[in-house]
Amino acid sequence: MRTQFLRSDYFTHSGVSLSGKNLINEQLTSDGFSWISGKQYCLTDIMQDSWCEMGSAWDRLVSDRYLSDGGSYRERRMGKYHFFPWRDCLEKQDVEGIYYQATSINTTNGGVKRRSGPLEESFANNLFLHNLIRLYYTLLPVPDEWHEQSWLVYVHPFRILAAPNMVGYPTPEGIHRDGHLFTVQVFVRKENVVEDSAESQIWSEDERSLLFAKTFGYPLDTLIINDERVKHCVSPLFASGSSRGTRDIFTINFNLLSNNSPTKMY
Structure with missing residues (x-):
């Protein structure tokens, strides 16, 4: 999963640099979302190695x-953190791996406590992941006073499967x-899938x-999506040829710890 990254004028945070x-x-302020190309990132050698170490975790996710x-x-799997911006402190929280969304948010699969298992320790403690969370936080257009509040951060690695006789959704x-x-979707890789399938879409x-x-x-x-301003979806994933196809991503979700969010993790 080693990747070459282009260099330009970068904003740097703990070994992870990002242009623009x-x-x-x-x-994010004007439109409620922002697309970032993977080519806008530049990593130090330590962060590059840490990013590569995350890759095998997608082979050990739990079926939904x-x-x-x-x-x-x-x-999927899931993890939870508390983030204290004024101290630049990120604390991993113990979870059983239970996810709940109110039916007002998810009419298809909501209203049920869904168990899939917590993040593996090596993934949950990954240095690149932690610094990426910090970097994304600095991009969020939030009021100054929110930087003095505690934040709840959820992390979900996902793998979507497709096959000649199975469409992945x-x-x-x-x-x-x-x-x-705020929701952040980060792409890892895809294999044996139709190139333009699984299109990410932002809707009014x-x-x-x-x-x-x-x-x-x-x-x-x-x-990066302001979840209160726009909606989103991803089109179906189709396998190419006769092989199984996969699409690997992870999401990072930001909430104020004081908020009563309709989406919870235990």
Whole structure:
């Protein structure tokens, strides 16, 4: 999973550099979302090695047994952290790996406590992941006073499966919100899939206007979403040829710890 990264004028945070920080923040403020190419990142050798070490974790995710359509096309794990910006302190929280969304957020698979297992320790404690969480936080357009509050951060690695006789649905609920303040989607890799399948889409709140559409293709391609301003979905994933296809990503969700979010993790 080693990747070459282009160099330019970068904003740097703990060994993870990113170009175009001001534009990203402006897009989040004006549009409610921002696309970041994986080519905008630059990593130190230590961060590059740490990023590569994460890769094998997607081979050990847990099958999602709670899909209302009875499908077996999604695997996942989950982790929870508390983040204290004024101290730059990120603390991993123990979880059983139970995820709950209110039906007001997820009409397809909500209203049920879904168990899939916690993050593996090596993934949960990964240095690159921790620094990426810190970096993304600095991009969020939030009021100054929120930097003095405690934040709740969820991390989900996902694998979507597809086969000649099975379509993979990254978002079986269709156009939706996640129930967070901000959602970050980070691409890892895909194998043996139709190139333009699994298109990431941003929709207006009333679901009438498609605002943005792009397919993840380069490691660390990123989509940051203000979940309170826009909705999103991903089109179906199709295998290419006769082999099983996979699409690996992870999401990082940000909420104020004081918020009563309709999406919870235990």
